[in-house]
Amino acid sequence: MGAGQPGDRERPITMTDRTLTEANTPDPKTADSTRFLSHLELDQPDKTFLDSNELIINMGPQHPATHGVLRVILKLDGEKVLGTECVIGYLHRGVEKIAENRTYTMFNPYVDRMDYVAAVSNGLGYCEAVEKLLNIEAPPRAKYIRVILTELNRLASHQLWLGTHALDIGAMTPLFYTFRDREEILKIFEKYCGARLTTHAFRIGGCQYETYEGFERDVIKFLDFVPPKIDEYEELLTTNRIWLERTKNVGVISRADAIALGVTGPVLRASGVKWDLRKAQPYAAYSDFDFEIPIGANGDTYDRYTVRMEEMRQSLRIIRQAVERIPEGPIMAKVPKVMKPPVGEVYHSIEAPKGELGYFIVSDGSTQPYRVRVRPPSFVNLQALDVMVRGALVADVIAVIGTLDIVLGEVDR
């Protein structure tokens, strides 16, 4: 299973499978999506089971490489994966049900607990959705603070992804590097709002806290500190032979498949779709800043790696522009003490580090939302796991789970 073994080198299975996938990929209009379906029919005894080498094994829910409590049932022929089925829900807390029994303001901290690695993004999406429903807009200064913190959080999320993903594949050093540097971001969060992980940084209508004394200085210091560190990660991995062997042509997903499966975020972009909600439907203050959307060509694990690395640099670009141009003024819009949005519904989505994070909120005119639906990027992206690993090796499953960058708190809600 190790990376450097001689038998691993040619990867005949993966390559064949990839060629097949490409040949079978018509445009999405005519795509027959039934070929994506995977259910192993575990309750029906397989007649050929005894004669074949097929084996069904469980990976997780306590397996460390599944990034939480994900259970994957693998159907194997030797080392080759014939099919997978994900069993999720171990972390289900009924967030959407809780929302219906809380006021709009009271539900705000709960959203941090979904994607706890990028709590700030969750809060931003929720606050903006409710603001839309209330027909109010956060003041410009609040929007800039939101952008700075959200982009810092994107960086922290990508760093955590890189560290754990590399660790899964067998490279231990990046974990220490990324956690060392992520600490600086968490320190800024802690100084700003007192919390490091579940920050609850924003309020409906703006931000609760004004930036602390020296906030800009801290952020700029961080902006100067981190680019050489990102180069350092890249030095460790980008041209590392083992890394290339483990990631190139592994977990390939074509452009058409990615769209059909509703995959978003870096995974979609690595498959060559230049689509980022920050550009496509700008929210907060994103239309004010220059930045690029990095895309990949092959849709493999390596491309997803390069896309995310470039995204980190682009985030730094955005933060620098935001810090330099941050306007003066109030940080809270005029918000009624008791929030009663008019009857109606709204869908608002943002580009979270993992992809499109959407909130569909239905209001019945009372102080509590009638229904809150969260469209979690990790949940939808995880569905692509089967297409990406079928025909690959067991070790590739680990690489693909890592590269999808899922957070089970968000998958299960």
Next chain:
Amino acid sequence: MVAELKGQYGSGIREANSYLGQNYMIVDPSIVSELLQILRDREQFDYCVDVTAVHYPEREKQFDVVWILYSFPRNERIRVKTMIADGDSVPSAVSMWATANWLEREVFDMFGIRFDGHPDLKRILLPDGWKGYPLRKDYGIIQQDQEWVQANLGIESGQ
């Protein structure tokens, strides 16, 4: 686009409007399947963002089923909504967008709405043997399937 669709389906499209700058359509359950197909093929809504539902227990047709679609070429979103009674089913969109698979399973899990033609409709977040549909309004917030908890977890209560 709306005018064209209205011409085609007449009263099948009950309402096509926009609220807070977001377009939505309320349609008859009978034309949902055809309409989604047209939206995907002719109107280029190639990405199914979400499938979800809302429960209104006091209504005769208790459930709203909502499809949120997005078009990459047009950079546009649309919501398609239909109303169904408890026990009715809606056509599955899995053959159009593969992503609908898990999304529909979640709606089934949480609301008990069946999707016709779904290849593997079973619970996704809750365990298979669970009784009740938590996101229905008549399901209490601390309610649990005690029988399941006692049988499977070996504890008196999960609370």
